Amino acid sequence: MFLGIDWGGTYIKAGITDNRGNLLSRRVFFSSRFKNKDAFIKKIEELTNSVRPRRINAVGIGVPGIIDTKGGFIYYLPNIPGWQKYPIRKVLEKKLNIPVAVDNDANVFALAEARIGAAKGTNRAIFLTLGTGLGGAVIIDGNIFKGRTSAGELGHVPVSLKGARCGCGGTGCIETFLGNKYLVSLYKRIKRQKNLNAEVKDIFKNALEGEEEAILVWENFSYALGMFLSGMINVFNPEKIIFGGGVSGAFKVFKPLVWKVIENQAMWPHIKTLKLIKAKLKNAGIIGAAILAKEQLANG
Ligand SMILES: [Zn+2]
Known part of the structure; x- marks a missing residue:
């Protein structure tokens, strides 16, 4: 069995899975409940021990921030203060005495969808998590592209030379045109x-x-998303693009609009067989973290 942890700004979701990624149990905590690192680490310890006399083989964590996947440490979390340069893997492995794997939350989501979800059997895919921010991941030859530390930060590709300040510290990132706060503020402005x-x-x-004003918001959103994705399509030439996260609930509304933009902008041979698909799994964050733990254990 594996313990998967989906660590978000609002909720921390934890679940135990079997060897095949089937979710056996699931618990949800408010992130605000954990006032400091010690309380968070202690909760993971408690969850790991909760299945005794049976045993958790390894723990996986999807972290909402910039991390070093090989070293297993957190550089920083843009929305959660206090975790700068924290060697989370080392700390947990010492306490739990079992292997611990960490990766960025979008990579973990992509891993679950790639192994048992919407991108199963796909060699090249782009994953987006649309929510407060824009998470991204890229699968190349069936593996998540990790770069030296953690690559795939698609939300932080600048698309405007005079854009707004972004949570990452830069300006004009695509995230500032697609995040849910931006959509709500645009809607208020239009209305x-x-x-x-x-x-x-x-x-x-x-x-x-x-409603005209609401449609206008999705047209704006789709134009930005479509233009951005056309660039990603020209660079990565994916077979599929998978959409997850809260805003993907509106997939039905924005998919045809985004596709129209892509048809006009992307290189045509690249989109002949391209598919835009909504994510499939309900608990991709937890399941992906558990699969991450399992694969790291298998690969040493
Ligand atoms: Zn940014």
Whole structure:
């Protein structure tokens, strides 16, 4: 059995899986419950021991930030302070006495979808997690492209020379045109209602009902996403692009719009058999983390 941990800014989801990635049990905690590193590490210890007398073989963690996958340490987490340069793998392995694997949360999501989800059997795929930010991962020859530390930060490709400041420290990243906060603020601007109480799911619902302002938000979103993806398609020549994360709930609305932009922008031989697909797995974060643990254990 493997313990997979999907560590997010709002929730920490933990689950135990079998050898094939089937989820056997699942627990959800508010991230805010863990005021410091010690409390978080202690909870992982507790979860690892919770299956006794049976045994967890290895632990995998999807981390919401910039990490060194080989060294197993966190450089920094953009949305969670206090974790700079933290050797999380070393600390946990010492406490648990079993192997621990860590990777970026988008890579972990991609791993689950690549092994048992929407991209199973695909050699080259691009993965996006659309939510507060834009997570990305790239699969090349069936493996996640990791770079020297952790590559695949697609959300931080600059697309505007005069763009807004981004959470990564740069400016003009594609993330600043696609994140859910941006969509809500655009919607309020278009509707000229500063204090409107709306979420992305409302903009989705209203677009389905034909509201002009909501449709305009998705057209803007799709133009930015389509142009960006056309660049990624020309660079990576993928077979599939998989969309996950909260905003992908609106896939039905934005897919045809994005496809139209791609058809006009990307190199035509690259898109002849290209497919845009919504992610398949419900708990990709947990399952991917468990698969990461399993594969690292197998590969030493
Ligand atoms: Zn950025």
